[in-house]
Amino acid sequence: MEAPTRSRAISVEVNGEQIEMEVPARRLLVHFIRDDLGLTGTHVGCDTGNCGACTIHLDGEPVKSCMALAVQADGTKIRTVEALAADGELTALQQAFNAHHALQCGYCTPGMLMSATALLERNPRPTEDEVRYALQGNICRCTGYVNIVEAVMATGSGA
Amino acid sequence: MLLREVEYARPATVEDAVSLLATHDGARPLAGGQTLVNVMKARAAAPDVLVDLADLDELRTIGFSSDGLLEIGAMVTYAQLMSSSEVDVARPILAEVASTIADVQVRNRGTVGGNVCVSDPTNHLPPLLAALGATFTIRGAAGERTVSADEFFLGVYMTAVGEGELLTKVSVPPSSGAGDGFAGVTIGKHGTYIVDAAATVAGDNVAIALGCVAAAPVRAAAMEKRLAGSDFSEATVRGAAEGLGETLDPPSDVHGSADYRRRLAEVSAVRAVLQAAGRRKER
Numbered sequence: 001m002e003a004p005t006r007s008r009a010i011s012v013e014v015n016g017e018q019i020e021m022e023v024p025a026r027r028l029l030v031h032f033i034r035d036d037l038g039l040t041g042t043h044v045g046c047d048t049g050n051c052g053a054c055t056i057h058l059d060g061e062p063v064k065s066c067m068a069l070a071v072q073a074d075g076t077k078i079r080t081v082e083a084l085a086a087d088g089e090l091t092a093l094q095q096a097f098n099a100h101h102a103l104q105c106g107y108c109t110p111g112m113l114m115s116a117t118a119l120l121e122r123n124p125r126p127t128e129d130e131v132r133y134a135l136q137g138n139i140c141r142c143t144g145y146v147n148i149v150e151a152v153m154a155t156g157s158g159a
Numbered sequence: 160m161l162l163r164e165v166e167y168a169r170p171a172t173v174e175d176a177v178s179l180l181a182t183h184d185g186a187r188p189l190a191g192g193q194t195l196v197n198v199m200k201a202r203a204a205a206p207d208v209l210v211d212l213a214d215l216d217e218l219r220t221i222g223f224s225s226d227g228l229l230e231i232g233a234m235v236t237y238a239q240l241m242s243s244s245e246v247d248v249a250r251p252i253l254a255e256v257a258s259t260i261a262d263v264q265v266r267n268r269g270t271v272g273g274n275v276c277v278s279d280p281t282n283h284l285p286p287l288l289a290a291l292g293a294t295f296t297i298r299g300a301a302g303e304r305t306v307s308a309d310e311f312f313l314g315v316y317m318t319a320v321g322e323g324e325l326l327t328k329v330s331v332p333p334s335s336g337a338g339d340g341f342a343g344v345t346i347g348k349h350g351t352y353i354v355d356a357a358a359t360v361a362g363d364n365v366a367i368a369l370g371c372v373a374a375a376p377v378r379a380a381a382m383e384k385r386l387a388g389s390d391f392s393e394a395t396v397r398g399a400a401e402g403l404g405e406t407l408d409p410p411s412d413v414h415g416s417a418d419y420r421r422r423l424a425e426v427s428a429v430r431a432v433l434q435a436a437g438r439r440k441e442r
Binding site for chain 1 (some may be wrong): 160161162163164165166167168169170171175178179183186189192193196197200208209210211213238261262263264265267268348349
């Protein structure tokens, strides 16, 4: 049985790229993503697990990366907001956010996009209630929810 | 946020996990981390060693025991409860209540074991599991023991799980025609409960457990007794709830006074019992 250690070599697939790195046990996943990997699209909002700005996909499921340690992600696949327009072209959801003015200050947007992307991958034509339920863990301090929900609905209906 | 320095281990077996917990001072199990990581940020908890249960697949299963109990591993997430066909068949109230906990992201990580071991008085599962007559299996160096909800929930952040021990599973009797209900008042639509109540009506008998009114779930014993063998009509249930509030000594805080919680306890218990009674199936 291995003894407890203050750091650990982890292996994670991030946006399709395999990463091996030694990380301190106390490092939050969001800091690994932002500071170690330089993927600053994932935001730190409240840092208390309430706002959802740090939402990423861990093995395909949206989770808040400020409420996980980097060592807990060992062996997983991570997808961050940078993966959405990886080829330089915005996804339909991102285009809908643009068209519907679904961002004001933009701080919550990466988390909103990751939560909505997970919803649309599972449920391509969600109802308004389903969109609101899926985005419950994402807070927009500008309170721009109406346009955010419209953008997700529009993506779902192909409009 | 930068956490206090901590050591980390990721055992491959439950035996190793128990051994790590027993042999390291300040060791704590890490399940989904949806509470623990946050309290570590706030320095409200300062474990020296985290024993990550992530690789213990036997704690992630939902199944049935040989005597028909629904067995839920301690590492089963809320999202797993919501999509489990076993839960849907045996005790769908568990999925129904899990779907109202926090938000999608938390439900993907947060676990049944974490919810009950934190034993926060506002958590959803403690009163529900108390009403359902769940039992809790705890593994330690000396072996395994199983305790009732009464014995498990000892107080705020305190359970029967001692140092060097690990909760491995929660066992819930199948409904077998009983109806289950859960009601309360939250801060915001799916926010923290101010008061909640869980009820199960099996034939002529009812079990009622209240949350958020004391350090651990409280059984509404007098109300249960008054309702035994009754018609479970709205008037009867309302009558049986009278005086329940006076028996409680709930806290006062920014979300509600003690008196308001006493009133909510009666209202929540009535709603939970009526919902449960309406869901009973003829046997």
